[in-house]
Amino acid sequence: MDYDILLDLATDLGWELAMSGAETYRVEESILRVLDAYGVEAEVFAIPNVLFVSILSDGEHPITRMRRIGQHGNDLDAVERLTALGRAICSRRPEPEDALRLFREVRSGHRRYSIPATYFGHFLGAAGFGAFFGGDLGDALCAGVCGILVALVSQALQRQRSNFFFSTIATSFIMALGAYALGAMGLASRPDAVTIGALMLLVPGLLFTNAMRDIIYGDTNSGINRTVQVILVGVALALGTATAWQLAEIFWGSPSGLPPISYSLLSQCLLAFLSCIGFGILFNIHGPGGLLCALGGALSWAVYLIAGRLGCSELVAYFFSGLFSSVYSEIMARVRKYPAISYLVVSIFPMIPGAGVYYTMNDAILGNMEAFASRGMHTAAIAGVLAVGILLGSTVFRMYSAWRGPRR
Numbered sequence: 001m002d003y004d005i006l007l008d009l010a011t012d013l014g015w016e017l018a019m020s021g022a023e024t025y026r027v028e029e030s031i032l033r034v035l036d037a038y039g040v041e042a043e044v045f046a047i048p049n050v051l052f053v054s055i056l057s058d059g060e061h062p063i064t065r066m067r068r069i070g071q072h073g074n075d076l077d078a079v080e081r082l083t084a085l086g087r088a089i090c091s092r093r094p095e096p097e098d099a100l101r102l103f104r105e106v107r108s109g110h111r112r113y114s115i116p117a118t119y120f121g122h123f124l125g126a127a128g129f130g131a132f133f134g135g136d137l138g139d140a141l142c143a144g145v146c147g148i149l150v151a152l153v154s155q156a157l158q159r160q161r162s163n164f165f166f167s168t169i170a171t172s173f174i175m176a177l178g179a180y181a182l183g184a185m186g187l188a189s190r191p192d193a194v195t196i197g198a199l200m201l202l203v204p205g206l207l208f209t210n211a212m213r214d215i216i217y218g219d220t221n222s223g224i225n226r227t228v229q230v231i232l233v234g235v236a237l238a239l240g241t242a243t244a245w246q247l248a249e250i251f252w253g254s255p256s257g258l259p260p261i262s263y264s265l266l267s268q269c270l271l272a273f274l275s276c277i278g279f280g281i282l283f284n285i286h287g288p289g290g291l292l293c294a295l296g297g298a299l300s301w302a303v304y305l306i307a308g309r310l311g312c313s314e315l316v317a318y319f320f321s322g323l324f325s326s327v328y329s330e331i332m333a334r335v336r337k338y339p340a341i342s343y344l345v346v347s348i349f350p351m352i353p354g355a356g357v358y359y360t361m362n363d364a365i366l367g368n369m370e371a372f373a374s375r376g377m378h379t380a381a382i383a384g385v386l387a388v389g390i391l392l393g394s395t396v397f398r399m400y401s402a403w404r405g406p407r408r
Contacts, residue, residue: 002096002097003040003055003057003058003063004063005096005097005100006035006038006040006055006096006099007035007053007055007063007065008065008100009034009096009099009100009103010031010034010035010042010053011031011051011053011065011067012067012103013030013031013034013082013085013086013103014027014028014030014031014044014046014051014053014067015051015067015069016078016082016107017030017078017079017082017083018046018048018051018069018072019069019070019072019073019075020072020073020075020076020078020079020082021072021073021074021075021076021079021206021210021341022079022082022083022210022339022341023210023213023214023217023219023341024046024047024048024210024214024217024219024222025213025214025217025218025219026079026083026339026341027044027046027051028044028045028046028219030082030083030086031044031053032044033086033090034086034089034090034099035055036090037089037090037093038093038096040055040056041055041056042054042055043055046069046222047221047222047225048069048072048222048225048226048229049068049069049225050066050067050068050069051066051067051069052064052065052066053065053066071164072206072207074206074282074283074284075110075283075284076283076284076285076339076341076342076345077110077111077284077285077286078110078284079339079341079342080289080338080339080342081106081110082106083338083339084337085102085103085106088102089102111284111286112284113281113284117281118151118281118282119148119151120278120281121278121279121280121281121282122144122147122148122150122151122201122278122282123144123145123147123148123278124144124147124274124275124277124278124281125147125200125201125275125276125278125279125281125282126143126144126146126147126148126150126197126198126200126201126278127140127141127143127144127147127197127274127275127278128140128197128271128272128274128275128276128277128278129143129196129197129198129200129271129275130142130143130144130193130194130196130197130198131143131193131197131263131271132197132268132271132272132275132350133192133193133196133197133260134190134193134259134260134261134262134263135188135189135190135193135194135197135260135261136189136190136261138187138188138189139188139189139190139193139194139197140197142179142182142187142188142194143179143193143194143195143197143198145178145182146175146178146179146182146194146195146197146198147197147198147201147278149174149175149178149198150171150175150198150201150202151201153170153171153174153175154167154171157170157171164233165232165233165236166236168202168233168236168237168240169236169237169239169240170240171202171240172199172202172236172237172239172240172241172244173239173240173241173243173244174244175195175198175199175202175240175244176195176198176199176240176241176244176245176248177244177247177248179191179194179195179198179244180195180244180245180248180252180255181248181252182194183252183255183257184248184251184252184253184255188257189257189258190257190258190259190260191255191256191257192255192256192257192260192358192359193260195241195358196358199237199241199358200275200349200352201282202233202237203233203237203349203352204229204230204233204234205279205345205346205348205349205352206283206341206345207226207229207230207233208226208230208348208352208383208387209341209344209345209348209390210222210226210341211223211224211226211227211229211230212387212390212391212394213341213344213390213394214226215391216391216394216395216398217398238360238361241358241361242361245361265302265305265306268301268305269298269299269301269302269305270298272297272298272301272349272350273294273295273297273298274294275297275349275350276293276294276296276297276298276346276347276349276350277290277291277294279293279294279297279346279349280293280294280346283342283345283346285342285346289336289338289342289343292332292336292343293342293343293346293347294346296325296328296329296332296343296344296346296347297325297346297347297348297349297350298350299324299328299347300321300322300324300325300328300347300348300350300351301321301350301351303317303320303321303324304317304318304320304321304350304351305317307320307321314382315381315382315385316385318351318382318385318386318389319385319386319388319389320389321351321386321389322348322351322385322386322387322388322389322390322393323389323390323392323393324389324393325344325347325348325351325389325390325393326344326389326390326391326392326393326394326397327393327397328343328347329341329342329343329344329347329393330393330394330397340394344390348386348390351382351386352383352386353379353382353383356375356378356379356382359375360372360375360376360379363375
């Protein structure tokens with residue numbers, strides 16, 4: 001057996017999964033299962049920035065590969081295809097050379113949305129959330145325009161190899177200033193809703209989801225690493241929008257507009273569904289999976305609204321919504337044989353407290369420090385109960401899978 005080829009195959013498979021946005025446990029487990037299928041003992045260590053894989057050859061000689069992991073993408077179609085490839089290799093056990101050829105075919109045949117489709121995803125995601133957070137049709141269209149602006153600025157900064165923290169500050173600043181300018185021109189009646197709708201495109205939903213799932217599976221280092229990244233991105237978003245607010249106030253006066261519109265339960269769920277379709281495009285989810293992910297977002301928000309109308313407090317309603325989203329994702333993953341992360345990362349977006357982050361920073365700008373502290377703690381509490389709901393749902397399913405495994 002050619003151990004070098006086998007090690008290259010397993011390492012490259014894990015690296016591609018990590019670069020596409022897979023959880024740490026999926027990276028390590030995929031590598032271990034592929035190598036175990038060939039009877040090779042291995043040690044794998046992965047964190048968000050680096051991957052180590054070590055095996056023992058026939059002569060008990062250790063061979064090690066190390067790959068540096070750069071900035072992660074949001075390519076969930078690649079995660080699905082590579083996971084399926086790993087399962088196929090484990091079940092069929094082709095010769096290492098043939099398995100490497102299959103890996104290269106999967107990588108070269110990777111699907112991506114066209115540039116116009118990607119811009120449409122930005123537009124639909126921002127426009128849907130612009131209305132979702134209380135905007136009218138004009139506000140939704142303005143949010144969609146700001147969503148396209150987010151795509152243009154992000155791509156320009158990526159070409160300049162700007163670091164992620166600065167890129168997030170700059171993109172959120174330019175987007176928010178554009179939203180306030182649209183309000184000053186009379187095109188947007190509720191600049192806050194426009195800003196929050198487009199801001200959702202920059203919320204680190206995949207990072208947040210992976211952090212929770214890493215903690216579930218015992219990868220505490222990776223979970224803490226990703227959690228710190230989520231916090232830093234939140235700070236960057238706050239700095240960008242806060243600076244834009246201050247400049248807008250100097251140029252055009254206070255950018256506040258009309259009060260938000262209160263939509264019916266059905267309308268809110270429909271808006272959540274449309275927004276999540278846009279995010280499905282941004283996460284490169286193809287086929288019926290994209291619609292099922294969006295359906296999960298609409299149903300999760302419906303659970304939140306229904307729980308509130310049944311008398312639950314806001315935090316308890318968010319907990320039940322996060323729990324439902326986690327259970328829905330796990331069920332869909334088992335029914336369709338796809339990773340649960342694809343469904344979870346999209347279905348939780350309507351519950352992510354983007355508006356809370358925005359209004360918290362507005363309180364700080366206006367000097368309302370008591371409101372700033374209160375709203376900030378409330379926003380953190382929402383994120384916390386969502387995380388607990390996700391953790392509980394995923395843990396129960398993992399325990400169930402472990403219980404059923406020996407019984408088969």
